[in-house]
Amino acid sequence: MDMRRLNNMTKLATVAIATAAIVGLATSASAGDKRHVKIGTEGAYPPFNAIDSNGQLVGFDIDIAKALCDAANFECEFVVQDWDGIIPGLIAKKYDAIVASMSITDQRKEVVDFTEKYYQTPARFVAAKGAGFDISPDGLAGKVVGVQRATTHERFLRAKFPKAEVRTYATQDEANADLVSGRVDLVMADSVALLDGFLKTDPGKDFEFVGPGYNDPKIHGEGTGIAIRKGEDDLRQAFNAAIDKIRADGTYKKINAKYFDFDVYGPTS
Amino acid sequence: MLDFKGYEWVFWEGAKITLLVGLSAVPVALVLGLLGAWGKLAGNPIARAIAGIYTTIVRGVPELVLILLVYYGVTILLQQLLKLATGGDVTVDIDPFTAGTLTLGVIYGAFTTEVFRGAFLALDRGQTEAARAIGMSRTLAFRRVILPQVWRYALPGLGNVWLVLIKATALMSVVQLPELMRMADVAARAVRMPFTFYFGASIVYLLITIVSLQVLHRAEARANRGIRRA
Numbered sequence: 001m002d003m004r005r006l007n008n009m010t011k012l013a014t015v016a017i018a019t020a021a022i023v024g025l026a027t028s029a030s031a032g033d034k035r036h037v038k039i040g041t042e043g044a045y046p047p048f049n050a051i052d053s054n055g056q057l058v059g060f061d062i063d064i065a066k067a068l069c070d071a072a073n074f075e076c077e078f079v080v081q082d083w084d085g086i087i088p089g090l091i092a093k094k095y096d097a098i099v100a101s102m103s104i105t106d107q108r109k110e111v112v113d114f115t116e117k118y119y120q121t122p123a124r125f126v127a128a129k130g131a132g133f134d135i136s137p138d139g140l141a142g143k144v145v146g147v148q149r150a151t152t153h154e155r156f157l158r159a160k161f162p163k164a165e166v167r168t169y170a171t172q173d174e175a176n177a178d179l180v181s182g183r184v185d186l187v188m189a190d191s192v193a194l195l196d197g198f199l200k201t202d203p204g205k206d207f208e209f210v211g212p213g214y215n216d217p218k219i220h221g222e223g224t225g226i227a228i229r230k231g232e233d234d235l236r237q238a239f240n241a242a243i244d245k246i247r248a249d250g251t252y253k254k255i256n257a258k259y260f261d262f263d264v265y266g267p268t269s
Numbered sequence: 270m271l272d273f274k275g276y277e278w279v280f281w282e283g284a285k286i287t288l289l290v291g292l293s294a295v296p297v298a299l300v301l302g303l304l305g306a307w308g309k310l311a312g313n314p315i316a317r318a319i320a321g322i323y324t325t326i327v328r329g330v331p332e333l334v335l336i337l338l339v340y341y342g343v344t345i346l347l348q349q350l351l352k353l354a355t356g357g358d359v360t361v362d363i364d365p366f367t368a369g370t371l372t373l374g375v376i377y378g379a380f381t382t383e384v385f386r387g388a389f390l391a392l393d394r395g396q397t398e399a400a401r402a403i404g405m406s407r408t409l410a411f412r413r414v415i416l417p418q419v420w421r422y423a424l425p426g427l428g429n430v431w432l433v434l435i436k437a438t439a440l441m442s443v444v445q446l447p448e449l450m451r452m453a454d455v456a457a458r459a460v461r462m463p464f465t466f467y468f469g470a471s472i473v474y475l476l477i478t479i480v481s482l483q484v485l486h487r488a489e490a491r492a493n494r495g496i497r498r499a
Contacts, residue, residue, distance in 0.1 A: 043455055044454055044455050044458040044459070045458065046458060046459055046461075050455075050458065050459045051455045051456075051459060052459065053274060053275035053276050053459075055278070079445065080445065080447070081445050082442040082443050082445070082451060084442075084443050085337065085340075085341070085443035085444060085445075088337060088341040089341070089445070091341070091345065092340075092341045092344040092345050092348075093344070093348065093360045093361075093362075094344075094362070094445070
């Protein structure tokens with residue numbers, strides 16, 4: 001094994017262990033002018049947060065978190081944490097904020113507070129390249145659309161495209177497989193799931209996104225936010241202000257363009 | 270040959286943490302096991318009650334729950350207590366390695382207790398009596414006569430506890446320890462090759478088991494020296 005990799009990995013292990021380790025007792029009043037903020041993330045949800053083959057944290061969440069820390073004038077440090085313990089870790093103060101593609105849901109709101117959303121990936125249709133469908137409620141009349149059952153996407157299709165023939169599948173992969181074999185004309189799902197799980201793979205090479213991105217708050221939810229311990233409004237407000245700042249100054253756009261060729265922020269409220 | 274896409278290091282680094290946590294937990298489990306067995310076999314009713322409560326609770330609650338309780342629960346509890354005591358906001362941090370080692374040690378100490386209890390019971394009472402009769406003190410009798418023989422009876426059971434313990438380290442990922450299973454998961458998700466990486470991880474666990482069995486076999490042979498096989 002080459003040493004660079006070993007060093008990077010050791011670094012990662014030390015980040016994970018040492019960040020939580022050292023401190024012992026520390027009051028939350030920080031010394032110096034920059035506030036020290038620890039960010040918890042999962043490191044296993046590409047392309048949002050993952051660990052690359054050099055052992056470094058990479059991804060959309062990571063770049064956004066770094067940009068937010070710059071905008072808020074925080075000194076930030078990442079703690080890598082398995083998803084199962086990510087909220088308990090926040091509550092036990094192993095870190096101060098979770099930036100890990102966490103959807104804002106009512107259940108989670110009972111135990112943590114959320115900032116405003118920092119992304120909301122739209123739902124999209126995928127069809128064979130050059131199929132030329134007219135993506136409208138009437139244009140899709142009689143067309144067969146594959147979708148994963150019991151998802152927000154199925155609800156959305158039945159509500160907004162009532163004339164299309166909806167065929168439901170247990171997993172998105174099965175729907176994609178039937179699109180390849182021609183049993184369905186289109187599939188609908190989360191755009192990132194489709195991009196990474198299908199379009200970028202070999203079976204998906206002859207297919208493309210068609211039509212616009214869809215985001216209906218009533219059906220698709222509120223998006224993805226940063227989780228903060230309940231009652232820490234200072235930090236939450238600071239992150240909200242930072243999100244507005246990077247949205248306004250073009251930083252967000254740059255990071256968006258690095259990972260996706262469409263707008264992941266979703267509708268502005 | 271399997272292609273790990275440049276992520277070969279996850280096995281190496283993961284196995285290192287896995288072995289480190291596992292090996293660090295063993296002394297804790299051994300000490301707790303000896304104390305527990307002593308408590309259960311002692312005439313003292315309080316010691317017996319404590320040992321009984323310990324093994325019942327620990328063997329009855331899933332490992333994952335105990336890990337979460339120790340790492341997060343104890344931290345939150347300490348923070349709340351200090352907040353009450355000082356009035357200020359205090360952050361207490363238990364380092365994940367220490368928490369993981371202690372939790373595993375406490376859990377497997379309960380299983381070790383039963384292994385040692387069985388081993389003590391297997392030992393003929395006459396051994397203690399003979400040692401005392403030739404004038405050995407209680408500690409000397411324990412060290413020279415009892416422990417070496419108890420060790421011999423306990424080794425197969427202890428080996429078993431070790432093999433289970435090393436696999437239980439996989440649960441430590443919930444407390445930020447990047448052990449073997451967690452690292453394999455990280456790499457598997459990054460390159461979307463779950464089977465390749467889980468297969469690789471299972472081979473590493475198997476290797477650890479094979480080496481452990483060799484060591485245990487030698488230790489048993491050594492503990493059995495001077496004993497004629499029936």
